[in-house]
Amino acid sequence: MASSRLAEYLANNTHIGIESATELAASLKTVTVPKGAFLLRQGEVCRNSFFVEEGLLRYYSIDDKGKEHILQFAPESWIVSDRESVYFGHPSKYFIQALEDSRVISLDEAFVLEISRRDPAFTEANNRLLHNHIRHLQDRVNELLSFTAEARYLRFIELYPSLLLRVPQSMVASYLGIAPESLSRVRKEMAQRHHGS
Numbered sequence: 001m002a003s004s005r006l007a008e009y010l011a012n013n014t015h016i017g018i019e020s021a022t023e024l025a026a027s028l029k030t031v032t033v034p035k036g037a038f039l040l041r042q043g044e045v046c047r048n049s050f051f052v053e054e055g056l057l058r059y060y061s062i063d064d065k066g067k068e069h070i071l072q073f074a075p076e077s078w079i080v081s082d083r084e085s086v087y088f089g090h091p092s093k094y095f096i097q098a099l100e101d102s103r104v105i106s107l108d109e110a111f112v113l114e115i116s117r118r119d120p121a122f123t124e125a126n127n128r129l130l131h132n133h134i135r136h137l138q139d140r141v142n143e144l145l146s147f148t149a150e151a152r153y154l155r156f157i158e159l160y161p162s163l164l165l166r167v168p169q170s171m172v173a174s175y176l177g178i179a180p181e182s183l184s185r186v187r188k189e190m191a192q193r194h195h196g197s
Helices: 004-013 017-026 083-088 109-118 122-146 149-159 169-176 180-196
Strands: 030-033 038-040 049-054 057-062 068-074 095-098 102-107
Touching: 004 017, 004 049, 017 109, 068 169, 109 122, 122 149, 149 169, 149 180, 169 180
Parallel strands: none
Antiparallel strands: 030 102, 038 095, 049 102, 057 068, 057 095
């Protein structure tokens, strides 16, 4: 099956062109992941990055007290991976789980090598994507350390505009690093201000 979202993503982020991107995407295996199933569990070595064609994944950890901490959501056209585990071969500290029935494409080292062969400039494009990912993580750490709960929530809406109706409030709160009750209070205060204006 041709993977249109991935082809579009590749065409937008590399120089290989839409035809070559479509051909390359169609050669990859698309995996159907049922809601609740795991692509990665804590303690396993992550071998691939996962591109979401359809559906929604989450990337999270569980601390010693059994509390979940969501680091990233991955809706359509997003990529999620434990880069440390992939690069260094370390057992992962994280889980990657489907929150909806999803179609996912596994991107392995062979795929990266094939794109690099077709597009010599891909290494530079890939580095740019990697640096963008690092920048996003730095911003996220800064938000968790210094933003108010409301500012974090507004940033979440900006980053994931389609997710509020797809993700339970408890998971949004986990991503924001606040209690669900705090998120309820923030949403209530914002709604009151909106209706009062």
